[in-house]
Amino acid sequence: MAASPEPSAPADAGLWQALGWTPTDDQLAALVALQEQLRLWNGRVNLTRLVEGDDFWIAQVFDSLWPWVPLLTAPGGVPDGLELIDVGTGGGFPGLALAIALPTARITLVDSVGRKLEAVRAMARSLGLDEGRLRLRCERVERTGRARDCRGRFDRAMARAVASAPVVAEYLVPLLKPDGLALLYRGQWGADDQRDLEAAVGVLRAKVDPVQRRDLPAGRGVRHGLWLRPAGPCPAAYPRAVGVPQKTPIAPGAQASAPGA
Secondary structure: OOOOOOOOOOOOOHHHHHHOOOOOHHHHHHHHHHHHHHHHHHHHHOOOOOOOHHHHHHHHHHHHHHHHHHHHOOOOOOOOOOEEEEEOOOOOOOHHHHHHHOOOOEEEEEEOOHHHHHHHHHHHHHOOOOOOOEEEEEOOHHHHOOOOOOOOOEEEEEEEOOOOHHHHHHHHHHHEEEEEEEEEEEOOOOHHHHHHHHHHHHHOOEEEOOOEEEEOHHHOOEEEEEEEEEOOOOOOOOOOOOOHHHHOOOOOOOOOOOOOO
């Protein structure tokens, strides 16, 4: 039987220089351990194909963290007790990477696939991530957005590779505190995408910050970060029932006075 690959750190410090944030020795060790755990569980659950080399360090870790560098490097430090939620966490990204990078944050990971979430739970436990600050919910996010212990609770909400931007906005905005922020990770982004997202957030009583653009190292592609912030209370009609946001995304011309709003 072939030996499993050894855990590997980034080839050199260039990755962190490109990111603009450098992990501590303990954080780097945790990221290396996360890669090994991902290898272990990926063979059982098929979490992701992005496990080795640049696939892990750039397409997973770097891509998870780059929109957060202004917070990670803030002069006053990261505020204690930030409440974050990662919607559709899948194999644990970006949530587990952020749990390592933001050791004082409390993070909720949501996924509707139980076997994936159990793998993420086991990985987090192996990494020694405090269960008091890491919470897992196995459910559709439309239910999360209506749960009393989640709606309007979070300082930051995020989703990576989950659905179209208007759909993700409907998932995330109801979860935010009045001064919270939602992050949509996107690949390609254009004028039509921007128009559709702005239409959706208008209905949700939110607004879009200027788009962040980033070229990943080693020619791994272009990424965009879309930050949303509430402009008022999200209408009670949103998120709609399970499956409806994806089947019928909020479209240009929709009105904020939807039934039940």
